[in-house]
Amino acid sequence: MKSRRLKTAYLILALVFVLSFFSGCGSASQSPTTTAPQTIASTAPQTTATAPQTTAPKVPDPLDIFISERWAGVGYDNMTVHYIEEKTDTKWNVTAVPPEDYDGKLDLFLASGERPDIFQNGEDIVKYIDAGILLPLNDYIDKMPNLSKYMADCYELKKDSRDGKIYSLPGKADTVDFTLLYRKDWLDKLGLQIPTTLDEYYNVATEISSKDPDENGKKDTYAFGARGFSDFRYFEHVFSAYGVLPYYNMLVDGHIVSGTIQPGAKEALKFLNKLYKAGAIDPEFVTDNEDRTDQKFKKGMFGATCNYYFVMDTANTYGYYKAFHDNNPNGVLVQGPALTTSGYTNIGMRSNGAAGWINHSVCKDAKHIDAAFRVFDWLATDEGQMFTWYGREGTDYKNENDMVVSLIPQDEYPKLGITQIYLLNDNLTKHFSKDYQTVYTEAQKAKTKAYTDGITIPETAKYQQLLKDYTKEMYVKMVVGDVPVDGGFEDFVKEYQKRGGEELYNAWDAVYQKRLSASK
Amino acid sequence: MDVSPSLYKITKRTGSMDTIKKRGNSAIGRLSDGIRRDKYLLLLLAPGLILTIIYKYIPMGGIVIAFKNYNIFKGIMASPWVGFKNFTDVFNSPDFMEVFTNTILISIYKMAVGFPVPIILALMLNELRNKYYKNTIQTILYLPYFISWVVVYGMMLSLFSTSGGMILEVFKLFGAEPFNILTKPQYFRAILVLSDVWKNAGWGTIIYLAALSNVDQELYEAAFIDGANRWKQLWNITIPSITSVIVVLLILNVGFLLDAGFDQIIVMQNDLVKRVSDIFDTYVYRTGLTRGQYSMSTAIGLFKSVVALILILGTNKIAKCFGEEGLL
Numbered sequence: 001m002k003s004r005r006l007k008t009a010y011l012i013l014a015l016v017f018v019l020s021f022f023s024g025c026g027s028a029s030q031s032p033t034t035t036a037p038q039t040i041a042s043t044a045p046q047t048t049a050t051a052p053q054t055t056a057p058k059v060p061d062p063l064d065i066f067i068s069e070r071w072a073g074v075g076y077d078n079m080t081v082h083y084i085e086e087k088t089d090t091k092w093n094v095t096a097v098p099p100e101d102y103d104g105k106l107d108l109f110l111a112s113g114e115r116p117d118i119f120q121n122g123e124d125i126v127k128y129i130d131a132g133i134l135l136p137l138n139d140y141i142d143k144m145p146n147l148s149k150y151m152a153d154c155y156e157l158k159k160d161s162r163d164g165k166i167y168s169l170p171g172k173a174d175t176v177d178f179t180l181l182y183r184k185d186w187l188d189k190l191g192l193q194i195p196t197t198l199d200e201y202y203n204v205a206t207e208i209s210s211k212d213p214d215e216n217g218k219k220d221t222y223a224f225g226a227r228g229f230s231d232f233r234y235f236e237h238v239f240s241a242y243g244v245l246p247y248y249n250m251l252v253d254g255h256i257v258s259g260t261i262q263p264g265a266k267e268a269l270k271f272l273n274k275l276y277k278a279g280a281i282d283p284e285f286v287t288d289n290e291d292r293t294d295q296k297f298k299k300g301m302f303g304a305t306c307n308y309y310f311v312m313d314t315a316n317t318y319g320y321y322k323a324f325h326d327n328n329p330n331g332v333l334v335q336g337p338a339l340t341t342s343g344y345t346n347i348g349m350r351s352n353g354a355a356g357w358i359n360h361s362v363c364k365d366a367k368h369i370d371a372a373f374r375v376f377d378w379l380a381t382d383e384g385q386m387f388t389w390y391g392r393e394g395t396d397y398k399n400e401n402d403m404v405v406s407l408i409p410q411d412e413y414p415k416l417g418i419t420q421i422y423l424l425n426d427n428l429t430k431h432f433s434k435d436y437q438t439v440y441t442e443a444q445k446a447k448t449k450a451y452t453d454g455i456t457i458p459e460t461a462k463y464q465q466l467l468k469d470y471t472k473e474m475y476v477k478m479v480v481g482d483v484p485v486d487g488g489f490e491d492f493v494k495e496y497q498k499r500g501g502e503e504l505y506n507a508w509d510a511v512y513q514k515r516l517s518a519s520k
Numbered sequence: 521m522d523v524s525p526s527l528y529k530i531t532k533r534t535g536s537m538d539t540i541k542k543r544g545n546s547a548i549g550r551l552s553d554g555i556r557r558d559k560y561l562l563l564l565l566a567p568g569l570i571l572t573i574i575y576k577y578i579p580m581g582g583i584v585i586a587f588k589n590y591n592i593f594k595g596i597m598a599s600p601w602v603g604f605k606n607f608t609d610v611f612n613s614p615d616f617m618e619v620f621t622n623t624i625l626i627s628i629y630k631m632a633v634g635f636p637v638p639i640i641l642a643l644m645l646n647e648l649r650n651k652y653y654k655n656t657i658q659t660i661l662y663l664p665y666f667i668s669w670v671v672v673y674g675m676m677l678s679l680f681s682t683s684g685g686m687i688l689e690v691f692k693l694f695g696a697e698p699f700n701i702l703t704k705p706q707y708f709r710a711i712l713v714l715s716d717v718w719k720n721a722g723w724g725t726i727i728y729l730a731a732l733s734n735v736d737q738e739l740y741e742a743a744f745i746d747g748a749n750r751w752k753q754l755w756n757i758t759i760p761s762i763t764s765v766i767v768v769l770l771i772l773n774v775g776f777l778l779d780a781g782f783d784q785i786i787v788m789q790n791d792l793v794k795r796v797s798d799i800f801d802t803y804v805y806r807t808g809l810t811r812g813q814y815s816m817s818t819a820i821g822l823f824k825s826v827v828a829l830i831l832i833l834g835t836n837k838i839a840k841c842f843g844e845e846g847l848l
Contacts, residue, residue, distance in 0.1 A: 007560065014563040021567050107812050111592035127812070131593040220683045228791055283682055286703045287790050292677075465811060476791040480703070 060091045061371035066109060066119040067094065067360075068102040070420045080388065080417030088374040115363040117372040118423065121168065122359060123464065126456050129160065129167055135362040136165035140373055147373075150380035150424060156519075157355040157454035161511040167456075169376060170356020171425030176349045178233045179443040180339075181311070183303040184332040186213035186221075194334065198241050198271065198341040201304065205280035208303040223275065224305035225282030227293050229472040234285075234293075236349055237306050238275075239268045240446075241339040243347045246475065247468060249452040249508060250347070256451060256509040260471050261496055264344060266489040272479045286476055294320075300328040304336075309443045313436045319410060335439055338446055348448040355454030360423055379424040389428045391418040397431075404430040452508055455515075459507040463500030470499060586818040606819035615803065623799040626709060627780045631773060634717045638724030639766065643758065645725065646732045647750070658729070661722030672719065673787045676702065708793040716784060724769075731765040732758065767844045775832040778824040800824055 076094040085091055095116070097105045106119065110133065121128060128134050141147050141155070151158070151169070158166045182194055187204065190211055195201040205223035214221055226234035232246045239245050242264035250259045259265065275281050282301070284292070297307060298320065311320035312333055324331060338346040362372050378384045390397040390404055396418060397406050413419055432440055474492045477483040483492075542553050555562060586606055588599040610616060641661065648654040664672075680687045682698045691698040701707050739757050748756065782801035789797055800820055808817035832847070839846045 010560045011563070014560070014566070017564070018567045021571060103812070104809065107592055111595075131591075133593065218684070283700050283703075284677075286700070286792055287677060461811075466807070469806070473791040473794055480792065482705075482792060 058089070060085065060089045061368050061374075063090045063092050063118070063368055063371050063375065064114075064116040064366070065092055065094045065423075066106065066114075066116040067096055067422075068099040068120055069096040070422070071414050072098065074414045074420070076417065076420070078415065078417035078420075080391070080420060083387065083392075084375065084378065084384075084421070088371070088378050090368075090371045090375060115365045115367075117366040117368045118360050118362060118375075120358060120360050120422075123456075124461050125168055125359060125361065126458050126461050128361065129456070130458065133363055133365070134167045135364045135366070135369065136167060137169065137362065138164075138166050141166065144373060144377045144380075146377045146380040150426070154355050154454065159454075160456055161514065168356070168359035168361040169424060171358035171360075171422050173352040173357045173425070173427050175427055176351050176443045176447050177308055178236065178306045178349055179309045179439070179446075180237045180304075180306050180336040181333050182336050183208075183213070183300075184334045185330055186303045189213050194336050195304075195339065196337055198238070198339050201237075201339050202271075202275065202278075202280075205275055205304050206278045209278070209280040213303065214300065219279075220301055222282040222302055223280040224302045225288060225293050225296055226285040227288050227290055228286055229475045231290075233350060234306050235268075235272060237336075237339055238271055239265065240347050240349060240448075241341045241344065242268045242271075243344040244268065245347060245350055245448065247471060248350060248448070249450075249505075251449075251451050256505060256512045258496075258501060258505055260467075261493045261501065266485060267344075269475065269478045269489065270485045273481055273485055276479050277481065281479075286480065298323040298327060300324065300331055309439055310432075310436075312439050314433045315406070315431055315436070316410060317431065335442055346446075348446040349443070351447040351450055355450075358422055358425070376424060379421070384424070385426050385428060388421045388425075389419060390431065391416060403432075403434065406431065452512060455508060455511050457507045457511060459500070459504045463504045466499060467496060467501055467504065470496065583818065583822055585815050586822045588815060590815040590818075592812070592814070602815075606815050607823065610816060610820055610823075615798070618795065619798050619800055619803045622797060623778055623780045626712060626785075626797070626799060627777045629709060629713045630716055630781070631777075633713050634720065634724075635770070635773065637717055637721045639728055639762075641721060642725045642728030642732060642762075643754065645729060646758070658722070658725065661725060663722065664719045665723040667719070669719075669783045669787045672715065676715070676788075702788070703790060703792040705793050705796045708796055712781070712784065712788065712797065715788075716781060727769065728762060728765065731762045735761045764845055767839050768847055771832060771835045771839060771847045774835045775828045777831055778827055 076092065076096060081092055081094070095109070102120075103124065106121070109116075110128075115133065125134075138159075141151050147169075151166075154170060154172065155166070158168065158170065160167060182204075184194075186208055187194065190207050190213055192204050192207060193200070195204050209219075209222050212219070212221060224234060229235075229246075232239075236245055239259075244250065244259045244262045244264035246260045246265060248259035249256050250262070251257075252262070272281070276283075282288075282296070288296075296302065297305070297311070308318070308320070310317040311324065312335070313321055316322045324333075338348065340346055362369060366372065379388065386393075390406070391408075393399070396408050396416065397404050399405075408416075429437065429440060474483065474488075478485050478488055478492075542549070544550075582596070585596060585599065587601060587603060588596070589602050589605075590596065590599045645654055645658060648657075679685050680701050682688065682700050687701070688698055701711065735758065740753055743753050743757060778800060780799040780801070782799070782805070785797055785799055786802050786805060789802065804817045804820050807813065808820070836846045836848050
């Protein structure tokens, strides 16, 4: 009957709906876990009745690793990971999370009871120390010679101020990332010299932005742009001239204070405001993000800007050099000296600090601690570092004239996993071209001292992000002119202290003084 | 009480009690009769019901962390009880008044502009004779609903860019000096409201058009014979027919008063306009969730839900006083 068939049809439809809701179930999305490496499968024992059994294949130790993604969407099932697995007799189970979601996802992961063998963390490590889930690493480091050597220059720095235990291993980068660059071709065209003082810089900046040096009839050339103030480094050539750096712990009269609220910062903001009013700063710096500023730099819109030193590397590290020169075949970039202004001493550019720009810890209750340390120890060797940075000698790179030359194009790196592993990371510069080595060394000369390198205190978790957000907001307003610097800066300082600045810096100073007297 | 024809159609039963054998007059008996009559409808409803229970009702137990100082490593039960401290901390924080004002104002602006627009559009579309023209316009209108805010903001950045965006032509037209509109606090709320209307109005018109299509054509013919022109027909037939739908949607919208559009604002916010556009959800996201302060976030969420409940019940009561069916 028609109605009976209709009823069955409805029933099936309802069933389909119910079952379709379960299709969403399954394991949480993770990067594909690594498949068993080929080398292990070949050791299957012979099975005949009389022939003696060969020893059962040694199963490699599994290793649970929780880190943030190096490249979006690129998994960890590749040549690099398999090679390390072979060398350390481990099998990796990597969970990789996009960096912007990392903190939230890590908290949820740990809260659900998971205890990875290795996991990445940053300034919020205090939270995990206090929760008691981290393994103290002092003894392990002392027992392993390669790891000891790696930790030699930061062993003391990494000790927690409260109990002297080391809770994480750093990716080291005691280096400066940014340097001041100029478009030499534009300067020549406009008849200008490379500036050495702030006043000269002002002149150069305004000329570049008003005289259309790329001669395309559009007002699209600026001294520099930025990503709001989420990255202070784009403004640091001005701040450093006044002897301060924002969001930086500096030493004044023997005490740790915040660079953000020093009187020098007020003068710097006044100067930046002047530059902005004159049209030398790209007005879109308020809304731009990382992608957009990178695009603009590669397009050739900025003429007197700070940027990563490796944009000058002819070996095209990270892809800036080629992109810039494709768009600007006549473009010439040169480094500029630190700017000076009367009454102040230039403090230099921000350095990352030897205590690590990225940290990895081991959970106390993790199941494969020995395996984790096998990996760390191998990565701490020269062989380990060369491999994670450059790949296989002969296949992926070769040594030529005391320099590492890559034999494969940079876009092949993600597929092979080269430069993907940061579990331990020393700053190798062997791949820099010769004349660019000089750029690098020049940039390092301007390094500031990281006074609170490695200090971990609970106040950081409470106040640091809030203060940074507040600073970002007020600095933007003062540069753009929505808030006048005179008077506005003083109000900002008062509010900053009230919102936790005073408490935070008193805590930092206390630990610093303790360290100072302990080392005497 | 006059039941409008459109509402009658919506609530008409699909099966009659006469097709099943009744089980009796007790409450259980009548319940089982109802289930047997509507069993396929209930089966269709089952997945959605199960989903709602699992994901909306059972997690309500977690509300308790608003009254605790939740530490994810200790778990819910072992975290210390703090009573109303989370709430007083939030209410006393210097940003609360600003966030509260922003949320209310932005919601009210969006409702004042965004609520009438779909109605007017639907009424206008309803008057069109050519079916293909009407459908094309309708499709064009509701397409922006499907574009995510991230993409829309990217489009806006390019459009409003002072170095090459189309907005430069508009400035030239007025002979004014170009500036970046997206960073001006005095214009930002207007931009939020207008872009929100652009994106969502088309979607709302679909609902009203559906209600309008249910109106009995004979009423129009009768009115025409009586000598009513288009305007009088609109006022006396069309609008009263959709009044119930308008009231229902109004009650629902009032419940969303404290939401104000997180997806849109978190994407479009920048440092210069934060003071005029920070709403509860963006504040909670920034200071609560990203810093692992789950208790504070839950406290604000609970506050929002309680207020929304009061508003919905209140608006529903008022609607009933005016003679409408209401939602509850």
